Amino acid sequence: MTSPAIAQFIDAAGRRRRMVIRLDATAGVPLYEQLRAQVSVMVAVGHLEPGCRLPTVRALAATLGMAPGTVAHAYRELERDGSLVGQGRRGTFVADEPPHSEPLRQRRERLAAAADRFAFELRQVGLAADEGHGLLDEAIHRLASEEEATAG
Template identity: 45%
Template sequence: MTARVTLDLSDPVPPYEQIRRQLSSLIAVGVLGPGSRLPTVRSLAADLGIAAGTVARAYKELEQSGLIESRRRNGTIVVGPPGAPHGVAGGDAAVMAAVDVLIRSAREAGIRDDTLIDLVRGRLTSKLDP
């Protein structure tokens, strides 16, 4: 699990937000499906070399958005993306295929993942403005 979550301490985005974004994305694309257990706050913090409070804040925000749920004695589990039909964690297959094509094209063009994310975020923002 922690191999999928990484931190870039030179990034101006706070570490808790980097964790939240990455876990949210993994849930959205179905890599972490409903019922998947997340590492404990302490173990993820130790693996990433950061304070437990940083991971706790990311988990708290994910819980408030309805993506995960903390259960006493059962740990923290993924409850799934809000609004997705039951059993369809990854959303529409055609959209997922298009995202895969975009990622492959960007990598073939030598575009870094963080740059691709910034490009997509910028396009989404510009398309939302009237």
């Protein structure tokens, strides 16, 4: 399996963000399909929100070490299913209403439920709220460090 690649995209607010893409040339699944599936999931769960500008075909191909035609094929499939919208020279963007995307309200409800479970577990093991905050901060920093290490 190949190592993960970090690609940059521009979110709807104009900030640079990163996405991790893992492709495996030995998987028996075409690379364009692996890329299409991963981008589709990122759209569905809200990591790539409506209005995000994806990397150009050439930039993403260079980042992933693959032919531009492979990335273009994945982008075309995502445009065909309504997840992405190509806007010529302006770029490729996540559609305003992508299919299968989880609405923001549902994501917040899911996160609130996860927070409730976390708070319950804290209480069960006898930890105070500030210790829970510390654990959460550590987890966030650990994830950020892993992304930085992967990017480096």
